[in-house]
Amino acid sequence: MKAMIIKEIGSTDVFQLSERAKPVAKRGHMVVEVKATSVNPIDTMLRSTELPWSQNLPEVLHGDVAGIVTEVGADVTDFNVGDEVYGMAGGVNGVDGALAEFMLVDARLMAQKPKTLTMKQASALPLVAITAYEALVEKMNVGPGDNVLIHGATGGVGHIAIQLAKVLGANVTSTHAPKNEALAKTVGADNLVDYTKESVSDYVQAYTNGVGFDKVFDPVAGDNIQKSFEAARFNGHVTTTLPIADPLQVALKSLSFHSVLMLIPLCHDINHTSHGRILNEIAEFVDAGKITPIIDESNFSIWEVAKAHDLLASGKAVGKITLTV
Numbered sequence: 001m002k003a004m005i006i007k008e009i010g011s012t013d014v015f016q017l018s019e020r021a022k023p024v025a026k027r028g029h030m031v032v033e034v035k036a037t038s039v040n041p042i043d044t045m046l047r048s049t050e051l052p053w054s055q056n057l058p059e060v061l062h063g064d065v066a067g068i069v070t071e072v073g074a075d076v077t078d079f080n081v082g083d084e085v086y087g088m089a090g091g092v093n094g095v096d097g098a099l100a101e102f103m104l105v106d107a108r109l110m111a112q113k114p115k116t117l118t119m120k121q122a123s124a125l126p127l128v129a130i131t132a133y134e135a136l137v138e139k140m141n142v143g144p145g146d147n148v149l150i151h152g153a154t155g156g157v158g159h160i161a162i163q164l165a166k167v168l169g170a171n172v173t174s175t176h177a178p179k180n181e182a183l184a185k186t187v188g189a190d191n192l193v194d195y196t197k198e199s200v201s202d203y204v205q206a207y208t209n210g211v212g213f214d215k216v217f218d219p220v221a222g223d224n225i226q227k228s229f230e231a232a233r234f235n236g237h238v239t240t241t242l243p244i245a246d247p248l249q250v251a252l253k254s255l256s257f258h259s260v261l262m263l264i265p266l267c268h269d270i271n272h273t274s275h276g277r278i279l280n281e282i283a284e285f286v287d288a289g290k291i292t293p294i295i296d297e298s299n300f301s302i303w304e305v306a307k308a309h310d311l312l313a314s315g316k317a318v319g320k321i322t323l324t325v
Helices: 041-048 126-139 156-167 178-184 200-208 222-231 248-252 264-268 272-287 302-314
Strands: 002-005 016-019 029-038 064-072 084-088 102-106 110-112 147-150 171-176 191-194 213-218 232-240 256-259 322-324
Touching: 002 302, 041 302, 064 102, 064 126, 084 126, 084 272, 110 272, 126 156, 126 213, 126 232, 126 272, 147 156, 156 171, 156 272, 171 178, 171 200, 178 191, 191 200, 200 213, 200 222, 213 222, 222 232, 222 248, 264 272, 302 322
Parallel strands: 147 171, 147 213, 171 191, 213 232, 232 256
Antiparallel strands: 002 016, 029 064, 029 102, 029 322, 064 084, 084 110
């Protein structure tokens, strides 16, 4: 089979087209004919930067995949040949990913693809949807009546998190950049904040009567995390996806602080079934018309992955960048 591989960390010119042996199903796994994948920041980081998993970097990157099951191994009972599936199942920790014609996947990490989505659309969901679900449901237990702040209304994780929070019954405020205002209005937040015009104290006063938000999800992180701490009420919750440098406000406001890393099942061989379970729930929400991924207008094949990575780095993409076979 054909695959785009890397043999060293570097710029996008490290990708090279190669012939590799087609994978064979083994116990607990299945072979998926890749139809689409998407680009996540972790994919570009693994390609270009030394990370904790770089010592065991696979040659084939990209974890998000949507495709058709062509072979099932022993002990796989929830899937059959011909099923349309999606998941985040490789591209890290020595496990080859989706930049190939076929991908060997752990069946526990997969779910039936939402019926109402194309392969291209479905491939945009796994990493961001699992991240949003872990943050809102498993870490902060968001529910009806919660006053929730989500940063990055049009970001990959943010736009899914807003829709999921609404499914959970929360009142949602979200920040956005001025250039993305029109798109932000389509995602479903109750209140939108242009972070270049409104200070944290402004929107805390406007949407919480100065009390602060019950729960804050910050997939932007970095310097922005201090704004999240400021926006949270005393004894509130804050969740992020990246390390923080200064946790002082966590203590001073008695916050419950949470970190989400959806790669743990892939990197540490635990809790695989949680991913499949989450993706099955997400598929139900999608097919009920409650969650819709935003897809960038670009039209790359997986053989043009270098161009896709360059587009993500440019900051010009609107929505998730996807690639098809």
